[in-house]
Amino acid sequence: MTFNIPVNDENVYYRYLAAINGMLSLSNKEMLVLSEFLKYHVEYGDPEVAITAVTRKRVQDKFSMSAYNVNNVITSLKKKNALMKQDKTLVITSSLVPKLVNGNIIVTINFNKL
Numbered sequence: 001m002t003f004n005i006p007v008n009d010e011n012v013y014y015r016y017l018a019a020i021n022g023m024l025s026l027s028n029k030e031m032l033v034l035s036e037f038l039k040y041h042v043e044y045g046d047p048e049v050a051i052t053a054v055t056r057k058r059v060q061d062k063f064s065m066s067a068y069n070v071n072n073v074i075t076s077l078k079k080k081n082a083l084m085k086q087d088k089t090l091v092i093t094s095s096l097v098p099k100l101v102n103g104n105i106i107v108t109i110n111f112n113k114l
Contacts, residue, residue, distance in 0.1 A: 013038040016098055016105050024096075026080065033059055033073045034082055037092055042100070047091040051083070 007015045013035035017026065026034065036059050041050035049055070051074075060070050074090070077083040084093050098105040 011035075012105065013042075013098075016107070020107060020109075024080065024082065026082065027076075029063075029065075029069075029073055030077055030080070030082070032063055033065075033070065034077055034092070034096075036062065037083075038097065041092055041097060047086070047094075047097075048089050050092060051090045 003019075005015055005019060014031055016038070017024070017031045017035055021031065037050045037055065040055050041047055044050070056067070056070055056074075059065065060067060065073075074083060078090075082093055082096055083090055085091075098107070100106075
């Protein structure tokens with residue numbers, strides 16, 4: 001079965017997270033913040049630049065959030081294993097970074113019998 005979800009450059013990572021959120025249980029705010037970090041991760045091609053003081057500030061400005069609120073969301077994303085520490089750097093869990101094929105995000109879900 002294939003589902004085609006129309007997206008644009010502004011909402012592609014949010015729509016990606018919304019599509020798989022049944023497995024993640026993220027709040028709307030968590031999806032908004034994580035989608036921005038995913039955007040930076042994919043655009044810069046380097047996991048270490050996705051979550052920095054600069055990108056946190058961009059998230060604050062874009063969503064009119066205080067630094068305190070952004071930090072609370074980040075703490076929640078860490079508890080849900082969406083973010084993790086890698087050497088002293090906070091990064092997005094690799095299994096959540098989408099794979100791009102010809103500029104499109106492809107999601108494959110396997111249901112394995114126990």
